[in-house]
Amino acid sequence: MVPIHSHHHHQHHHHFGRGMLAIAALIFTIVWFGLLTGRALYDPDEGRYAEIPREMLEGDRVIPHLNGLIYLEKPPLQYWITALAFRLFGESEGIARLWTGVTGYLSLGVVFFVGRRLWGFDAGLKALMLTAGSVLFVLLGHQLTLDMSMSFLLLGALACFLLAQMQRELPTPRPWRLWMLGCWVFMALAVLTKGLIGVLIPGATLVLYGFWQRDREMLRFLNIRWGLALFLLIASPWFILAARANNEFLQFFFVREHFQRFLTPIEHRTEPWWFFVVVLIVGVLPWLVDAVRALWKTLKKSSSRGRFDAERVLWVWCVFVMVFFSLSDSKLIPYILPVVPALALLCSAPSLGESRVSTALGSALSLSAAVGILVYASARWSSVADRPLAYQLHPILTFSGIFLAVVAGFCLVLAWQPVEMRRVGIARTLLCGAWFFVSVSILLAGAGAERFFSAREMAMAIRSSSTGAAPVFAVQTYAQSLPFYLKQPVVLVDYHDEFALGLGQEPQKGMATVQEFTHVWRTLANGYAIMPDSTWARFQAQGLPMHEITRFSRRVLVRR
Numbered sequence: 001m002v003p004i005h006s007h008h009h010h011q012h013h014h015h016f017g018r019g020m021l022a023i024a025a026l027i028f029t030i031v032w033f034g035l036l037t038g039r040a041l042y043d044p045d046e047g048r049y050a051e052i053p054r055e056m057l058e059g060d061r062v063i064p065h066l067n068g069l070i071y072l073e074k075p076p077l078q079y080w081i082t083a084l085a086f087r088l089f090g091e092s093e094g095i096a097r098l099w100t101g102v103t104g105y106l107s108l109g110v111v112f113f114v115g116r117r118l119w120g121f122d123a124g125l126k127a128l129m130l131t132a133g134s135v136l137f138v139l140l141g142h143q144l145t146l147d148m149s150m151s152f153l154l155l156g157a158l159a160c161f162l163l164a165q166m167q168r169e170l171p172t173p174r175p176w177r178l179w180m181l182g183c184w185v186f187m188a189l190a191v192l193t194k195g196l197i198g199v200l201i202p203g204a205t206l207v208l209y210g211f212w213q214r215d216r217e218m219l220r221f222l223n224i225r226w227g228l229a230l231f232l233l234i235a236s237p238w239f240i241l242a243a244r245a246n247n248e249f250l251q252f253f254f255v256r257e258h259f260q261r262f263l264t265p266i267e268h269r270t271e272p273w274w275f276f277v278v279v280l281i282v283g284v285l286p287w288l289v290d291a292v293r294a295l296w297k298t299l300k301k302s303s304s305r306g307r308f309d310a311e312r313v314l315w316v317w318c319v320f321v322m323v324f325f326s327l328s329d330s331k332l333i334p335y336i337l338p339v340v341p342a343l344a345l346l347c348s349a350p351s352l353g354e355s356r357v358s359t360a361l362g363s364a365l366s367l368s369a370a371v372g373i374l375v376y377a378s379a380r381w382s383s384v385a386d387r388p389l390a391y392q393l394h395p396i397l398t399f400s401g402i403f404l405a406v407v408a409g410f411c412l413v414l415a416w417q418p419v420e421m422r423r424v425g426i427a428r429t430l431l432c433g434a435w436f437f438v439s440v441s442i443l444l445a446g447a448g449a450e451r452f453f454s455a456r457e458m459a460m461a462i463r464s465s466s467t468g469a470a471p472v473f474a475v476q477t478y479a480q481s482l483p484f485y486l487k488q489p490v491v492l493v494d495y496h497d498e499f500a501l502g503l504g505q506e507p508q509k510g511m512a513t514v515q516e517f518t519h520v521w522r523t524l525a526n527g528y529a530i531m532p533d534s535t536w537a538r539f540q541a542q543g544l545p546m547h548e549i550t551r552f553s554r555r556v557l558v559r560r
Contacts (some may be wrong), residue, residue: 001033007250023127028132028511029105030121031440032104032105032141033105035101035142035440035443036094036098036100036142037092037094038094038259039093039443039446039447040447040450040454040456040481041093041096041144041454041456041481041484041485042446042450042454043453043479043480043481044145044172044480045143045480046097046454046480047479047480047481047482047484048066048480049079049096049145050082050096050144051066051143051480051481051484052066052071052079053079053083053086053096054078054091054487055068055086055489056080056083056482057086058523059365061080062238062242062245063242063246064076064079065502066498067478067489067490067492067499068489068509069482069489069502069503069505069506069509069510070502070505071247071502072242072253073192073253073254073498074193074244075192075194075238076238077149077189077193078146078193082095082096082099085098085099096484096523097144100143100145100149101142101543103148103151103152103153104137104138104140104142104148104152106152107131107141107148107155107341108128108131108132110152110159110341111124111127111128111155111341111345112124113159114159114162114163114345115345117163118162118168118345118349119349123348123349123350124348126344126347126425127341127347127348129286129428129429129432130284130343130344130428130432131341131344132432133287133433133435134283134287135282135283135285135438135439136282136284136333136336136337136340137337138436138439140334140337142443146193146194148198148411149336150198150337151340153187153189153193153198154184154186154198154338155181155200156183156189156412157187158202158313158314158342159529160179160180160182160183161179161202161313162205162310162313163179163362164176164177164182164183164221164223165218165308165310166310167179168217168218170184171391176221176223177223177380181223181230182416183202184226184228184231185230185402187202188231188232188233188235189234191436192234192235192238196254197552200324201317201320201321201324201338204320204324205313205316205317206222208316208320209313209316212312213303213305213306213307213308213312214305214306215305215306215308215309216306217306218308232299232377232467233336239253240261246505248501248504248505252501267391271331273326273327274326276322276331276335276336277322280322280336283340284343284344285362285365285369285435286362286365286431286434287344287347287362287431287432288362288365289355289359289361289362289365290342290358290359290362291346293347293352293355293358294343294347294349295343295346298314298349299347301352302353310349311346311349311351311528314342314343314345315346317342318339318343318346321336321338321339321342322336322339336360337340337467354424356424359411359424359427359431360411360412360427363409363411363427363486364412364430366404366411366431366434366435367412368408370402370404371401371405372403373401373404374398374401374405384526399441400437400442401440403437403438404435404437404438407430407431407433407503408431408434410427410430411427411428411430411431414426451552451553452552453477453553454481454528455485456481456485457552458479458482458550458552458555458557459481459482459485459486461549461557462486462549462557463485464487465559467473470526471491471527471528472486472528472529472530473511473521473527473528473530474491474495474529474530474531475494475514475532476494476495476514476531476532476535477530477531477532477535477555478492478495478497478499479552491510491511492510493510493511493513493516493517493529494511494513495510518539518542520546521544521545521546522545525560526559526560527559527560528549528557528558528560529557530555530556530557530558531555531558532554532555532556533551533554533555533556546559546560547559
């Protein structure tokens with residue numbers, strides 16, 4: 001009779017576990033999507049990527065425009081989706097970030113699904129936990145850039161490839177054929193989001209993996225004939241339309257935005273070669289030791305040649321993305337986001353085994369990070385107590401530091417105890433949960449600092465003091481979120497930067513010199529201008545008729 005009872009008990013325990021998981025998933029979902037709202041759009045990226053779709057609804061649906069000028073730096077998929085969201089749900093900050101939030105959330109689903117299909121439920125859950133415990137992942141899932149949607153589409157391509165190759169031994173060809181078509185579709189959508197990188201990363205991974213694993217079979221299972229046709233059908237129409245609508249498009253988009261950007265420091269974003277190593281260390285800190293272990297063990301592990309090896313594919317993917325962007329002359333933190341979900345999957349491969357030590361070390365690292373945050377926050381606190389930014393951020397940072405320290409300490413105790421492995425699972429869950437909470441705190445802290453990073457207050461000042469339609473000038477500076485909040489473009493004065501192409505084609509939309517502006521300004525009855533404080537001081541010395549309204553991050557807003 002005893003076995004029956006224990007079986008019943010086990011089943012009850014199992015149901016309880018599933019129920020807890022469902023509740024946790026629901027709470028997580030509410031928090032994840034709730035965090036997209038209630039914050040102003042930050043400059044530069046959020047302002048730019050909200051304004052382009054807003055202008056798309058008002059004008060050209062094919063060629064993106066920013067501040068009323070042609071803007072061809074990126075393809076339009078995300079702009080189209082955001083414009084559709086604006087049309088359906090109205091224009092707001094939360095809706096502007098919706099696609100980023102949805103793709104981040106779906107990425108977690110994909111990671112779980114792939115982990116489960118490859119290695120079972122526990123592996124899928126572990127991969128999901130690790131991804132959600134990455135500060136880099138959570139922050140970029142709530143900030144309006146193209147990076148999370150790009151990472152999601154690349155992850156989709158990777159997932160479809162893994163699932164297709166996994167099923168190539170099956171007697172019927174249909175499953176792998178469909179998965180491979182999915183891979184081609186995701187690559188096409190990635191190209192429509194950010195350009196050639198959408199095929200470069202999956203393509204290079206496939207080639208390098210094929211050489212390493214000597215997996216010749218794989219080439220028979222790529223569904224190239226139908227896949228390539230589908231890829232071109234999805235990806236090429238926009239490029240053809242853009243090239244027909246604008247004769248400078250092909251040179252600008254492919255030569256400048258791809259090759260020059262990668263090979264030369266034209267964007268002034270040069271960082272040392274080890275930059276992304278540091279970004280990744282901070283980005284996956286709670287499971288850094290797991291990650292290093294997984295990368296090392298996969299490299300050393302023997303694998304029968306010619307057989308499909310998912311771990312090697314993931315390894316090549318992670319290493320290629322890191323090396324590729326580290327070689328580039330243009331480095332920005334979000335570029336290596338596609339590493340995080342793939343690395344989390346690699347860490348959850350059961351063949352690499354579980355390590356109590358790595359969870360304990362992850363906790364120790366988190367503990368020292370928390371202490372570091374506290375020490376840094378209090379040191380800065382005493383020196384900048386008069387600064388409003390520090391004043392607003394301090395309590396939240398302190399709170400998350402203390403929270404992280406408590407959880408990490410608790411995990412250390414749990415993980416070091418030489419008991420069954422389930423304890424390690426509990427410790428990992430707590431630790432990743434704590435880091436997710438830290439990411440949430442950073443987002444909430446950011447909301448308190450909007451006047452340093454967003455032009456929302458400035459736009460509100462203009463709209464509240466404006467009687468009719470008054471022109472707004474941006475003199476030698478540009479605040480990306482200003483047009484979005486004003487719902488109208490501003491007149492650029494002596495400012496080019498990313499508008500070089502657009503102003504080159506429609507010079508009448510801007511003013512080339514400050515002299516031209518001062519001349520026009522004197523003739524106006526009412527108008528507004530935003531400028532750096534140095535320019536403002538110069539105008540004051542010249543006695544130009546201006547009244548200061550407000551200041552915002554070293555810029556001054558004045559009216560006629």
